[in-house]
Amino acid sequence: MNSDTGPCLSRNQWRMSRLLRATIVTIIMLATSMASVGAQQQGFRVVVIDPGHGGAEVGAVGATGLMEKNVVLDISKRLGQLLEEQLGLEVYLTRDQDIYKEKEGRTALANNVKANVFLSIHANSYRGRGVHGAETFFLSDQATDDDARRLAAIENNAMGLEGPTGSDSNLQMLLWDMAQTTHLRESSVLAEMVQSNMNSLGGTTDRGIKQAPFVVLKGANMPAVLVEVGFLSNPDEERLLADAAYRQQVANMLFQSLNRYRQRHASLIGGGSSQ
Amino acid sequence: MSRNDANFPWRVVTISAMLLSVLVLIGWVFFFSPGSNNPGVSATNDDATEMAPVPPATAATSVPTVQPTVGDPSSLESLARPTTFDLTDAEIVDGLSIARAEAGTMDLRLFLIVSGLERLIPVLHTVAAPPTIDLQVRSAVDELISWSGDETISPVPPESRVREIWVAQSGVAYIDFYQSFFDFSGGGSLNELHTVYSIVATLTESFPEIFAVQFLVEGEQIETLAGHVDLSHPLQPSADWVLIEQEGGTDQQPQDPGGIDG
Numbered sequence: 001m002n003s004d005t006g007p008c009l010s011r012n013q014w015r016m017s018r019l020l021r022a023t024i025v026t027i028i029m030l031a032t033s034m035a036s037v038g039a040q041q042q043g044f045r046v047v048v049i050d051p052g053h054g055g056a057e058v059g060a061v062g063a064t065g066l067m068e069k070n071v072v073l074d075i076s077k078r079l080g081q082l083l084e085e086q087l088g089l090e091v092y093l094t095r096d097q098d099i100y101k102e103k104e105g106r107t108a109l110a111n112n113v114k115a116n117v118f119l120s121i122h123a124n125s126y127r128g129r130g131v132h133g134a135e136t137f138f139l140s141d142q143a144t145d146d147d148a149r150r151l152a153a154i155e156n157n158a159m160g161l162e163g164p165t166g167s168d169s170n171l172q173m174l175l176w177d178m179a180q181t182t183h184l185r186e187s188s189v190l191a192e193m194v195q196s197n198m199n200s201l202g203g204t205t206d207r208g209i210k211q212a213p214f215v216v217l218k219g220a221n222m223p224a225v226l227v228e229v230g231f232l233s234n235p236d237e238e239r240l241l242a243d244a245a246y247r248q249q250v251a252n253m254l255f256q257s258l259n260r261y262r263q264r265h266a267s268l269i270g271g272g273s274s275q
Numbered sequence: 276m277s278r279n280d281a282n283f284p285w286r287v288v289t290i291s292a293m294l295l296s297v298l299v300l301i302g303w304v305f306f307f308s309p310g311s312n313n314p315g316v317s318a319t320n321d322d323a324t325e326m327a328p329v330p331p332a333t334a335a336t337s338v339p340t341v342q343p344t345v346g347d348p349s350s351l352e353s354l355a356r357p358t359t360f361d362l363t364d365a366e367i368v369d370g371l372s373i374a375r376a377e378a379g380t381m382d383l384r385l386f387l388i389v390s391g392l393e394r395l396i397p398v399l400h401t402v403a404a405p406p407t408i409d410l411q412v413r414s415a416v417d418e419l420i421s422w423s424g425d426e427t428i429s430p431v432p433p434e435s436r437v438r439e440i441w442v443a444q445s446g447v448a449y450i451d452f453y454q455s456f457f458d459f460s461g462g463g464s465l466n467e468l469h470t471v472y473s474i475v476a477t478l479t480e481s482f483p484e485i486f487a488v489q490f491l492v493e494g495e496q497i498e499t500l501a502g503h504v505d506l507s508h509p510l511q512p513s514a515d516w517v518l519i520e521q522e523g524g525t526d527q528q529p530q531d532p533g534g535i536d537g
Contacts, residue, residue, distance in 0.1 A: 053462075053502050060462030068462055103498065122503075125463025127428065128390060137464075140513065211515060212468060215498055215505035226503075228464060 044262045046090045047083055048110035050216060051076040052122035052226075055100030060125030060231075062238035068123040069098060071241050075229065076121050078251035079258075087259065104176070107219040111179070117190060117261065118224035119254065120216050123241060125233040132234040134198040135207035137226040138187035139180045139217040179221045186223040190261050194227050197257040201249055204230055204237065223261075227254065368444070368484045372408035380404055383415050386476040386517050387427035388469065395473050395517040397480060398427055408484065412448055413440045415481055419473060430469035432459035438493065442485060447509045448478050451491040460500050467501040468516050475510045476517040487511045 051073040053059035059068030073095070080091040092113055094106040110118040124135070180187070191209040199206045207228075217224045229250050230237040240246045375381040381404040386395040402418060405411050416437055422429035435456040442448045460470055475488045487509035490497065497506050504510075512519055 057502055058462065059502060103502075122464060124465050125461060126465045127388070127430070127461075130390075131465065140515070212464070212503070212513075213505045213510070214464070214503050215507070216503070218505060226464075231463070231465075233463065 044089075044116045044265045046092070046113050046115045047080075047258060048092045048094065048106075048113065048115040048118045049076045049080055050094040050106050050110075050118065050120040052120060052216075053100075054095050054098055057100050060123055060233065062125075062232035062241075063235060064238060064242070066232055066238055066242050068125070068232060071123050071232070071247065072121045072229070073098065074244070075247050075251050075254070078248055079119075079121075079254050082251060082255040083258065086255070087262070089262075103216045104219055106216055107179075107224075110224075111219070111221045115222050116265065117258065118217075118220045118222055119194075119258065120214075120224070120226040121254070122226060122228050124228040124231045126231060127233075129233055129235065132231045132237050133205035133207040134195070134201070134230055135228050136191040136195040136198065136209045137212050137214060137217070137228070138191045138209070138224070139184060140211035140213050141184070176219045179219045180217055180224060183220070183223045187217075187225055189264070190223045190257075191225045193257040193260050193264075194225055194254065197253040197260075198227065198229070198250075201253050204240075369408075371482070371484050372411055375404040375411060376406045378404060381411060382481070383418060384477060384480040385415075385419055385422065385429070386473045386480070387422065387424065388430055389427055394515075395430065395469060395476065396427070397476070397518060398424070408442050408482070409440055412442060412450075412478060412482065412485070413437055415477055416440065416450060416474060419477055430466070430473045432456065432461075432470070434459040442482075446484060446486040448482075448485045448488045449491060450474065450488060451494055454493055457492050457497070457500065462501055464501070464503040467499070467503050471500060471504050471506070471510065472513055472516040476512040476519060479512050480519060 051069070053069040054073070055069075057069070059072075061067050076093055077096070080093055083089045083091050090113070092109060092115070094109055095101050106120075107118065188209065195206070195209045198204065214226055217226060230241055232238045232241065380401050383400045383402060384397040385400050387398050389396045400418060402414060405414055416431075419429050419431045420433060420435045420437075422431075432455070436453040437450065438453050439451040440449065460467065471490070474490075478485050478488055489509040490500070490506045499506055
């Protein structure tokens, strides 16, 4: 009879639809979490390039008047173009013209766009003209790990000295200071890669990888290095850096090192994002 | 048993599916929730899951759990003391500068550039000792500024002029320069590193009661001297840039600061 089978079937149908809904929700959640994992663990897609100095802060100046701020902006643009065109990466420059940007703002940009790496490009200068070569820095432990800073932060506040950017709270300052600490090992790996590629560039010598308390690396919440591509105080290197073809070679070397780091990144997390 | 069978355990299957959904949801929220967008100070660390694990020594040291009360003397007392010198007895600290004043002279270690060497080299230099620690430190900085040697060069610009110097009980020396220090430092990170670490090492290695140096210009804190080295907090000497013996105490482990939870 209809009255016997009808309600039974509709109950089953109702049960099936409930099961279907539960399954759909499960599938959606699994897919979302997989996508989330994919986006966060596998994607190497954002690079922030920081051309050092800018505007009134000219940086190093060579004997012929060649300025660091202009040299590094040109190299940064060339590198950015390579990364975009050849790897399809999302590239941000902390400045794309001759203007001054606060150093903390440069790192904040990298944090905001969730960059996979932060590369600051500089040119060096020294009192002795004989000093030459390229070197790559990552943040020193001391900058993130000394009691002096904590003690002095309190003393400075007690004395009414304000930080250069008007630091509002010690805690916030300390959190900023610590952003890079969890990435130091990866930063050192990236620094090694950048330096080894710079070494293969004809015309410059290896000054190695080093650690220093550089303010522009401090707040970066991702692997971050600063490369000094050469000495403008050295006449030979100033001549090289004045040449657009050489600056393109430098950009090529930096491109290769970032590509190597990207491949390592992909292999570490199980072969994602291979292009 | 077929699916049309009235005995098919729909309830069990449905509950299992719902339970699985909830578990996945919980897992997703706990492990993959997006981090804060707060620039710079994002305490949640998305990339921590992305990269190889970091040694706990760099990740966990000096994590502040409590913000010390500014200006509260008890919070100053509770902070970790420098391990290079015991500052608990102010008389000992004063005693060092008094002893130097009574001796009439003091031995300085000036950290200078020697051609061909990457790191700054200490040069022993004996000068007359003024009566107080503040004046003694000022004398050391002035020696660096005015230094002229045959084989050594001072990395501190000769145009630099000291406005004021004082040494806090904590062992931090405050060096306040006139603007010329800033203007004449020139560009380049190597120049900047040498200028800064020459002053820091000269003071910490010449005066055992000093363990760090805070730079100021015209009474204000500065972010950097030439766009690189972070000068917003006191600096301790670095063996990367100056030739110093790394004693056990130089590589400081943060003491457990009293009054900080957890």
